[in-house]
Amino acid sequence: MSFKRVVITGIGALTPVGNDAPTFWKNLVAGVSGAAPITRFDAERFRTRFACEIKGLDINDYIPRQEARKMDPFTQYAVIATDEAMKDAGFDTDKLDLDKAGVIWGSGIGGLKTFEDEVMNYSEGGRNPRFNPFFIPKMIADSASGVLSIRYGFRGPTFITVSACASATNALIDAYYYIRLGVMKVCISGGSEAAVTNAGVGGFNALKALSERNDSPETASRPYDKDRDGFVLGEGGAALILEEYEHAKARGAKIYAEMIGAGMSSDAYHITAPHPDGIGAFNVMKNALEDAGIQPEEIDYINTHGTSTPIGDPQEIKAIERFFGDHAFKMNISSTKSMTGHLLGGAGAIEAAACIMAIQDQVIPPTINHFTDDPEINPRLNLTFNTSQKREVKVALSNTFGFGGHNASVIFRKLED
Amino acid sequence: MSEIAERVKQIIVEKLGVEESEVTTEASFTNDLGADSLDTVELIMEFEKEFNISIPDDQAENIGTVGQAVTYLEENVK
Numbered sequence: 001m002s003f004k005r006v007v008i009t010g011i012g013a014l015t016p017v018g019n020d021a022p023t024f025w026k027n028l029v030a031g032v033s034g035a036a037p038i039t040r041f042d043a044e045r046f047r048t049r050f051a052c053e054i055k056g057l058d059i060n061d062y063i064p065r066q067e068a069r070k071m072d073p074f075t076q077y078a079v080i081a082t083d084e085a086m087k088d089a090g091f092d093t094d095k096l097d098l099d100k101a102g103v104i105w106g107s108g109i110g111g112l113k114t115f116e117d118e119v120m121n122y123s124e125g126g127r128n129p130r131f132n133p134f135f136i137p138k139m140i141a142d143s144a145s146g147v148l149s150i151r152y153g154f155r156g157p158t159f160i161t162v163s164a165c166a167s168a169t170n171a172l173i174d175a176y177y178y179i180r181l182g183v184m185k186v187c188i189s190g191g192s193e194a195a196v197t198n199a200g201v202g203g204f205n206a207l208k209a210l211s212e213r214n215d216s217p218e219t220a221s222r223p224y225d226k227d228r229d230g231f232v233l234g235e236g237g238a239a240l241i242l243e244e245y246e247h248a249k250a251r252g253a254k255i256y257a258e259m260i261g262a263g264m265s266s267d268a269y270h271i272t273a274p275h276p277d278g279i280g281a282f283n284v285m286k287n288a289l290e291d292a293g294i295q296p297e298e299i300d301y302i303n304t305h306g307t308s309t310p311i312g313d314p315q316e317i318k319a320i321e322r323f324f325g326d327h328a329f330k331m332n333i334s335s336t337k338s339m340t341g342h343l344l345g346g347a348g349a350i351e352a353a354a355c356i357m358a359i360q361d362q363v364i365p366p367t368i369n370h371f372t373d374d375p376e377i378n379p380r381l382n383l384t385f386n387t388s389q390k391r392e393v394k395v396a397l398s399n400t401f402g403f404g405g406h407n408a409s410v411i412f413r414k415l416e417d
Numbered sequence: 418m419s420e421i422a423e424r425v426k427q428i429i430v431e432k433l434g435v436e437e438s439e440v441t442t443e444a445s446f447t448n449d450l451g452a453d454s455l456d457t458v459e460l461i462m463e464f465e466k467e468f469n470i471s472i473p474d475d476q477a478e479n480i481g482t483v484g485q486a487v488t489y490l491e492e493n494v495k
Contacts, residue, residue, distance in 0.1 A: 066434035128471070130462055133455040 003180045007415060008256040009248050010089030010241030011353050012081040014192075016052035016234050016340050020084055024350070025357045028365035029388045033218035033339055035232050040196045048210040050217035051196045052234035052341025070134050071147060072111030073194035077237045077346070078144040079151065082188055085239035086152065089253065091186075093152075102156035102184045103148045104175040106167030106191030108345030108402065110141030113197045148188055156184045162345070164402030165305070167191050168237070169348030172410050173262040175242045185247045190349035192237025201233060207272060209309065222369035223306035223313050223335035224377050231307040234341025238349035240356075257356045257412040261292025267405030274312055274401060278319030281399065284407035285323050288397065292411045296324045299331055299411075301364055301396040303351045306335025307342050314376040316399065321378060332364040332391060334384035339368055348400040352410055355396035359414050364389045421468070421494060422487045428463045429483065432456065442484035457481075468494045
């Protein structure tokens with residue numbers, strides 16, 4: 001049996017730097033930060049009082065109120081991003097074989113706000129065990145894939161992938177595999193997260209994972225800078241329409257790029273810390289390139305996991321140097337989390353979108369907020385500091401690593417017949 | 418219309434997204450107002466919260482129309 005080829009035919013994004021894919025991309029290229037003081041809840045007493053929130057969004061402009069109130073925000077974000085991606089893909093839905101169309105979404109947590117609200121309500125209401133009947137269906141992480149399946153009538157495989165901050169990348173990988181195997185022709189994939197809540201910020205604060213640069217939120221996410229002090233929590237997500245190549249060609253679809261490889265690995269080391277030798281990071285890139293059947297020299301751009309944590313950033317960079325050798329100094333590397341913050345289970349989706357748009361527009365979005373070189377980071381590497389760079393981009397790699405030691409990488413290439 | 422009936426109507430309009438004119442005394446939550454069984458449970462919870470009472474499950478099962486809700490609440494809200 002020969003594998004089918006997989007292409008991307010639709011993109012939608014709802015992010016801290018733009019509420020649709022074109023705005024998201026324009027602001028990434030322009031180096032715009034999405035960080036600002038938290039508005040989602042009163043963060044006055046929290047160690048971190050800023051985040052990368054979605055801005056100027058009225059959910060009811062996209063989803064009728066009666067439907068929206070039965071969805072956790074992470075599902076609302078999934079719906080809004082997917083509506084854009086589906087429109088972009090331009091399907092004639094009458095001609096789509098819905099039994100061969102699936103939804104594989106990623107979320108690291110699921111309905112955190114719903115869970116938090118219900119438990120607070122229970123606690124404040126004298127522990128009267130009356131829970132809202134929509135509590136469970138709103139909160140469970142697979143509700144996003146369920147809602148999207150119902151919304152579009154997709155009756156193929158539909159489920160959610162959970163691997164912390166690698167979740168959306170794992171979703172893309174599963175979608176890619178199933179289309180490759182011929183199980184599906186079309187798949188809505190991507191991921192979303194809505195963790196800017198009391199428990200989300202408080203929980204990550206307890207891990208000392210978040211930046212506490214409250215006096216300057218917009219410069220807080222500074223991957224590879226010597227003075228980085230943790231990640232900035234982000235919210236939102238992105239949807240990609242993955243489609244079997246011949247299927248896309250037959251309907252004359254616009255094709256952004258081909259997905260040519262996927263890799264997974266695990267650190268088997270610690271529940272939150274990455275392996276200090278970057279074993280998992282090295283292996284996941286190796287596995288992805290082997291799957292794609294390409295040489296290290298063919299990679300033009302790596303969108304790194306690069307969350308702006310003191311421990312995480314150097315180990316990924318060292319793994320890149322070790323794996324790519326001299327070519328590491330010829331490619332462009334950037335962490336768009338410097339602008340978007342860290343969308344956790346949605347990160348892999350917006351970063352895959354960034355890779356695809358870099359291929360589309362032949363420009364590398366920057367790593368903003370670089371002020372001081374870190375002696376741990378080799379200055380010969382081109383980390384695309386502060387401003388975007390024009391270059392030929394044929395092949396782009398996106399890395400994501402999750403708590404639990406889950407690593408997932410995907411590779412996109414400019415379509416060649 | 419009693420004050421209780423007015424408040425019940427507002428809750429139904431808000432939760433089910435229906436027009437005020439549809440919320441008649443005879444209207445059934447499920448047959449006329451588009452609610453499913455989960456919506457109905459949520460409505461009962463909203464009534465409990467709004468009127469600060471507890472409606473036992475066996476009583477809640479008998480509340481299927483706007484009129485039944487109003488009658489129950491008028492009899493039980495102090």
